[in-house]
Amino acid sequence: MNxxxxxxxxxxxxxxxxxxxxxxxxxxxxxxxxxRPGKFEKSNRSFYHNGLRxxxxxxxxxxxVVWTNVYTPSELIWSMGxxxxxxxxAAAVAASLGWGTxxxxxxxxxxxxxxxxxxxxxxxxxxxxxxxxRPDVIIATSHxxxxxxxxxxxSSRMFNCPYFLVHIPYNDDQQSIAWLAGELSSxxxxxxYLLPSSPRNISLVAGNVNAAREQMVAVNELRKxxxxxxxxxxxxTRIVISFNMLGTPEAVKYYSLLRKDLYERIxxxxxxxxxxxNRLLWLHFKPFYPNPLxxxxxxxxxxxxxxxxxxxxxxxxxxxxxxxxxxxxxILANPLWGPGERxxxxxxxxxxEYDCNGVVHFSHWGCRQSTGMVSILREAMNRxxxxxxxxxxxxxxxxxxxxxxSMTRVESFLEMLD
Numbered sequence: 001m002n003x004x005x006x007x008x009x010x011x012x013x014x015x016x017x018x019x020x021x022x023x024x025x026x027x028x029x030x031x032x033x034x035x036r037p038g039k040f041e042k043s044n045r046s047f048y049h050n051g052l053r054x055x056x057x058x059x060x061x062x063x064x065v066v067w068t069n070v071y072t073p074s075e076l077i078w079s080m081g082x083x084x085x086x087x088x089x090a091a092a093v094a095a096s097l098g099w100g101t102x103x104x105x106x107x108x109x110x111x112x113x114x115x116x117x118x119x120x121x122x123x124x125x126x127x128x129x130x131x132x133x134r135p136d137v138i139i140a141t142s143h144x145x146x147x148x149x150x151x152x153x154x155s156s157r158m159f160n161c162p163y164f165l166v167h168i169p170y171n172d173d174q175q176s177i178a179w180l181a182g183e184l185s186s187x188x189x190x191x192x193y194l195l196p197s198s199p200r201n202i203s204l205v206a207g208n209v210n211a212a213r214e215q216m217v218a219v220n221e222l223r224k225x226x227x228x229x230x231x232x233x234x235x236x237t238r239i240v241i242s243f244n245m246l247g248t249p250e251a252v253k254y255y256s257l258l259r260k261d262l263y264e265r266i267x268x269x270x271x272x273x274x275x276x277x278n279r280l281l282w283l284h285f286k287p288f289y290p291n292p293l294x295x296x297x298x299x300x301x302x303x304x305x306x307x308x309x310x311x312x313x314x315x316x317x318x319x320x321x322x323x324x325x326x327x328x329x330x331i332l333a334n335p336l337w338g339p340g341e342r343x344x345x346x347x348x349x350x351x352x353e354y355d356c357n358g359v360v361h362f363s364h365w366g367c368r369q370s371t372g373m374v375s376i377l378r379e380a381m382n383r384x385x386x387x388x389x390x391x392x393x394x395x396x397x398x399x400x401x402x403x404x405x406s407m408t409r410v411e412s413f414l415e416m417l418d
Contacts, residue, residue, distance in 0.1 A: 020131065025056035027261035043257035047238050050250045051093075057083045058133040066193050067135040067155065071334060072166075073327055075247030075318070077139075079205040080188060080195035086134060087123035087155070088148065089240050095288040095396045096237075103129065104397055117366035118396030120151040127155055135161050137194060140186070143168040143337045145369045164191075172324055172332040172342075180328035188324070203320040205247040210317045212246055215255035217313050222262040223306065224354055227271035228279065229262040232305020233294035234272075236286040239310055275302035278417045282308040283347065283377070284363070284370045289398040296407060301414055307354040309336075309347060340373055344380045350414040351386055358387045358417050360410075366393040389413040 032049045058065050066082040068074075070089065074184035094100055101116070103125030108114055110128050112121055126132050138161060140152040141412040149165060157162030166183055170178035188197055221228060238258075245251040265271065282305045286294060297303050335342040351359060359381055363371040374390050381388040391409060394400035 018182075020059055020133070022056045022350060023311035025052045025059065028052050029056065041259075041261065043261050044253060046250070046254040046257050046264055047241065050230060050241060050248075050254055051247055053250065054083070054085075054244055055133075058085045059373060060134075061133065064136040065133050066195070067138040067152060069140050069145075069152060070243055071144055071331075071336075072139065072141045073246065073330055074244050075205050075209050076184070076327055077195075078247035079202045079323070080191065080197040081201065082136075082195045085135070086243055087126065087132060087151070088119040089212045089243060090126060090132060091119045092240070092285075092288040093124035094126060095398075096289060096290070100289050100396050101184055101398060103131070103387075104399075108328070113414075115366060117145070118149050118364070118394050118400070121366075122396045124151060124154070124329075127158055129141040135159055137191065138166070139164045139166065141166045141168050141331070143331070143334065143365065147366070147368075168337065170338055172338055176332055177325060177328045180331065181322075181324040184324045185325055198322070202323050203395040206320040206323065206326075207316045208249055208252055209247050211252045212255050213313060213315075213317065215252065215259050216242070219255060219262060220307070220311065220313060222259065225266050226355070227269075228276060228304040228306050229265040229270075229272055230295075231272040231298050232280070232282050232308055233286065233298060235305075235311060236282065236290075236308055239285075239308070243313075271304075273302065273304055274297055277301075278303040278358055278414060279305065279306040279354060279358045281306065281347065281351050281354060281358045283359065284367070285310065285395050286362060287393055287395055287398075287401055289396065291398065291403065292402060293393075293403075293410070295349045295407060297410060297414070301411070303414060305360075307350055309343075309350060312346060312350060314346070336369070340376055343373055344377060347377060348380065348384060348386075351381075351384075356386070356418050358389070358413065360389045360391055360413075362395070363390055363392045365397065365400045387413065387417060 029049060029052045032045055032052065035045050057063065064082045065085055066077045067085050067087060068077065070086055074084040074383050094103055100122050103122045104118065106125035106128050107121045112124050135286060138156045140149050142149060142165065153163055164187055166187060169180055241251055241254055280303060298305060314335055315333040318326040318330065335346040347359065361374055361377060378388045378390065389409065391406060393406060
């Protein structure tokens, strides 16, 4: 039995001790170094190695562990010498191992409402069961969703650690950038006793971010190839690298290897799937628990998810000389924040650039900020003559995913495109 099968078949209670030990991740890291990936898959090893390394650092706790919400730039934490840990990402990993329901029930048993986003409910269940690394400090940003802010605030009381909330301005303009930069600078000064930053460290982290960004942009360009070199299912899994690891040399290496993998696939005419009848643009995240949805779309029915909105690089290079200002500009450049027109413009731009003839929005249960835009997005796509499917489901809680109904709707949508 391989390690993944052993983990999947073991009860979470049995695995708590093993998974909270940094030595477990060290051993798994060594095993990944011995792994010989197949053709065009060198980036796979880097992806798993990076994830295991991050978990080892978080559970080892030799450096301050900083909990944050998704879309809080991880380079902010790396530059201050901390280890960024995003419980929402941990929830996705738990769901992918088939443990999501266990932790969701643990949260519900502690009287957390089932109406909450599955990412936060699952993470709460993991926190209740002490399955997550203990935070030294928690930093939340007020974007993109209110649920993450309240979840992290509750977690700070649960673990009796300092909690800081960074308020993100609504508009993306110079005044907002200056205000947010001042807020980030003040936060760094207040946390200097625990997370000291230095010009040298900021310069190193900024260099790593910019180098990774260059590779990310190149990867996105390669994905415009008329025969897609990468499946959306895989891309949506690996998006976590851009959340947790930007600012590290490991992220630069990963995106460099991914770029080479995709280039070789294109050069040697080995597309992600031999049959690609339709090119789809995917909005929001995917269901992370074991399910046949994306396999059905991309492999069984002969289509490809050419691109995803969460993979778009919408921010510019970071400046070591204006570190807080460039971090602020990156945060405010996120089209999922601010006026809804920005998201509509991004989706239309991506649909054109990636030659997509259909758009699928996965409406995650409990996600107000994403699903609240569905009717506006549908109207915009209709005006441009782009077929649009709103697919309701849940990224984490498999109990909210109606497989039969979802498959029927997907098949009908794809038949319409044909």
